[in-house]
Amino acid sequence: MQAAVDLARQQGVRLTPVRLRTLEILLETHQAMGAYEVLERLAAEGFGSQPPVAYRALDFLVQHGLAHRVQRLNAFAACLTPGHDHAPAFLICRSCNKVAEADVPAIRDAVGQAAGDSGFSVERMTVEVLGLCDRCAAGAEVRP
Amino acid sequence: MQAAVDLARQQGVRLTPVRLRTLEILLETHQAMGAYEVLERLAAEGFGSQPPVAYRALDFLVQHGLAHRVQRLNAFAACLTPGHDHAPAFLICRSCNKVAEADVPAIRDAVGQAAGDSGFSVERMTVEVLGLCDRCAAGAEVRP
DNA sequence: ACCATCATGTTATAAAATCACCCATGGCAA
DNA sequence: TTGCCATGGGTGATTTTATAACATGATGGT
Structure with a gap:
């Protein structure tokens, strides 16, 4: 988690509140979560409640190697070894x-x-x- | 193609007209096709025009190793070496x-x-x- | 011929993802 | 300071993908 924050700072990208919270939500479970499930959580915490909110945050995390997309489940999971450039x-x-x-x-x-x-x-x-x-x-x- | 027909007969499963035609449609291109794209083709040829028609045929083909699902594209492609039990x-x-x-x-x-x-x-x-x-x-x- | 089973068709709806637009913020140059 | 513009976030609507539920028709065994 802290690794993620460091990594983001290092890469010069902005780990904004929604993005950070989204990552935390993913980290709270080892199950992959659907975008709408994440969205629900975000909405309950005062963030936007429309799909793009979740998708944008998730896409950002995936883009920067902080999360992965699990195609088979249409879901997302936090990356456990960020910055490790792995497949x-x-x-x-x-x-x-x-x-x-x-x-x-x-x-x-x-x-x-x-x-x-x-x-x-x-x-x-x-x-x-x-x-x-x-x-x-x-x-x-x-x-x- | 013929291989597929043989294989089906051999497995004792029914390669019905919709299923056969679906497989042919997939084989006509080397691109993966979306279910709705397949459905359009099927509908134009007198088969049912509702999603389940395509999904059922495609699921059948996948189930029996005659086609694959490409998760990344939400699409399907014919298997080129059926019966080969491959990953x-x-x-x-x-x-x-x-x-x-x-x-x-x-x-x-x-x-x-x-x-x-x-x-x-x-x-x-x-x-x-x-x-x-x-x-x-x-x-x-x-x-x- | 009868029945169980499988296949197809249809209507309706659910789930996943994207589009288009607007407004706020925050850095930066004039 | 002021104006500008790039980035990010909020919202409503829509598109795309997939399934549920139910009725009808074909097939094959006995």
């Missing part, structure tokens, strides 16, 4: 909906090579894995 | 919007191992790479 893989538990961020450098290499062979130049990469986390695999396969 | 990576050109399917077994291994280490059991995996295809990188970086 993380997301481990999405289909039972409890928690999202873990795994850094798997080998993926980047493998994809880079496969793409390079066909002349494709890689810019961004998303890896999302659906399955069961250890807790859910072990016991109650239910959503909390 | 393909998609190379999405942000200029011409074409989608190439690359089989990169190393990814599966790397992710499987990283996930296994944390007790996560993998069920499905999607890898999507955004960038420029060779043609677009070379010349006109414009959408057709």
